[in-house]
Amino acid sequence: MKKITQRIPFPSFLKHKQPVKKPGLPPGTLHFVGKQKLDEVTIKLCDYDTEQLGEYDLHKIDDSKPYLDSPSKTWLNICGLHDVDKLKEIWNYFELHPLVQEDIIHTSQRPKIEQYPNHLFFVLRMISVSEGEELNVEQVSIVLGKNYVLSFQEDDIPIFEPVLHRLRSAAPRLRKSGPDYLAYALVDTIVDHYFKILEHIGDEIEILEDKILEDFDNSIPERIHALRRKLIFFRKSIWPMRDNLNMLLRDESPFIDEGQKIYFRDVNDHLVQIIDGLENYRDMVIGMLDMYMSQVSNKMNEVMKVLTIIATIFIPLTFIAGVYGMNFENMPELKWNWAYPALWVIMITVTAGMIYFFKRKNWI
Numbered sequence: 001m002k003k004i005t006q007r008i009p010f011p012s013f014l015k016h017k018q019p020v021k022k023p024g025l026p027p028g029t030l031h032f033v034g035k036q037k038l039d040e041v042t043i044k045l046c047d048y049d050t051e052q053l054g055e056y057d058l059h060k061i062d063d064s065k066p067y068l069d070s071p072s073k074t075w076l077n078i079c080g081l082h083d084v085d086k087l088k089e090i091w092n093y094f095e096l097h098p099l100v101q102e103d104i105i106h107t108s109q110r111p112k113i114e115q116y117p118n119h120l121f122f123v124l125r126m127i128s129v130s131e132g133e134e135l136n137v138e139q140v141s142i143v144l145g146k147n148y149v150l151s152f153q154e155d156d157i158p159i160f161e162p163v164l165h166r167l168r169s170a171a172p173r174l175r176k177s178g179p180d181y182l183a184y185a186l187v188d189t190i191v192d193h194y195f196k197i198l199e200h201i202g203d204e205i206e207i208l209e210d211k212i213l214e215d216f217d218n219s220i221p222e223r224i225h226a227l228r229r230k231l232i233f234f235r236k237s238i239w240p241m242r243d244n245l246n247m248l249l250r251d252e253s254p255f256i257d258e259g260q261k262i263y264f265r266d267v268n269d270h271l272v273q274i275i276d277g278l279e280n281y282r283d284m285v286i287g288m289l290d291m292y293m294s295q296v297s298n299k300m301n302e303v304m305k306v307l308t309i310i311a312t313i314f315i316p317l318t319f320i321a322g323v324y325g326m327n328f329e330n331m332p333e334l335k336w337n338w339a340y341p342a343l344w345v346i347m348i349t350v351t352a353g354m355i356y357f358f359k360r361k362n363w364i
Contacts, residue, residue, distance in 0.1 A: 032082055034082075034107030034154060041083045042080060043077075043078050044057055046074070046075040046077070053168060053175075061090045073147060075179075078150065079154075081154055094143070112240060113244035122143075135230070136157065138153060139154060142186055162189055184263045192270075194234075198281075202277075208288060224289050228286075245267060249265055309364055
């Protein structure tokens with residue numbers, strides 16, 4: 001495996017701080033908080049029932065009136081949140097609460113579910129993996145009304161393409177059920193993407209574990225901390241949604257039929273499963289840091305052992321050299337013809353004997 005020595009960058013989806021609105025503004029103040037990802041706001045309308053399906057690109061929200069007035073179900077997917085004036089036309093048309101309007105364009109919202117007199121409001125965090133193994137993060141807002149569903153995206157990434165495919169293939173339950181089932185399908189699609197992220201993080205952990213066991217790399221602690229930050233962010237994006245779904249399942253809502261709650265309960269079960277996986281991965285990441293520190297300690301011990309053995313071997317040799325390096329006149333060995341070779345024999349014998357002793361003890 002190729003050794004990585006460069007600095008591991010901070011995850012891009014956590015690196016950029018979101019701008020915040022000015023303190024002291026009244027509730028419902030419309031101020032876009034986020035990064036513009038599209039040139040213009042696009043509106044796609046999908047109108048369907050058991051017999052027909054129509055898909056349309058709208059230039060103005062008034063064009064949706066014939067579909068909203070019909071008994072069919074209507075889904076509008078709005079991409080782009082930077083043009084507040086155009087979005088306000090949509091919000092006013094559907095009489096969305098001012099706090100809902102504010103939350104839609106405040107893209108650092110905590111995931112939540114809130115019920116208002118005329119609609120049910122969902123805020124979720126959509127997380128997907130790009131081709132370059134980078135995480136794409138965007139806020140998705142869903143508004144569920146009596147006969148319509150609105151979805152708001154920061155970008156035009158086709159995250160709801162599986163739902164469109166089911167509608168186009170005339171999926172009986174989706175085409176026959178009300179807008180509450182469509183809202184469930186959208187939420188379920190977002191949650192299904194979390195399993196891919198969980199698998200992606202699991203692969204990263206496996207690769208990092210192999211890296212720790214294979215060689216010593218100074219970049220490993222930084223990679224572990226980057227992975228830990230990713231897990232914390234992922235957990236913060238999921239945990240509030242589980243709590244809100246539990247509240248939705250316990251309370252009665254005029255926008256969700258009792259027969260459809262079983263599907264939202266299934267989404268809640270998926271969230272619990274993902275959170276359990278995240279907890280396991282968090283323990284594994286903490287264990288990897290301990291494993292790395294143990295590897296560092298073991299490597300240091302190996303170095304210290306080698307240095308200690310070398311120093312131990314040279315202790316008697318240094319003693320012999322020190323004795324015969326003294327400047328005394330009456331040292332008879334210094335006058336012997338074979339004194340120098342004999343001293344070398346003694347020193348080599350002592351070294352060989354100590355090496356043999358260390359090997360017998362399995363110290364080297």
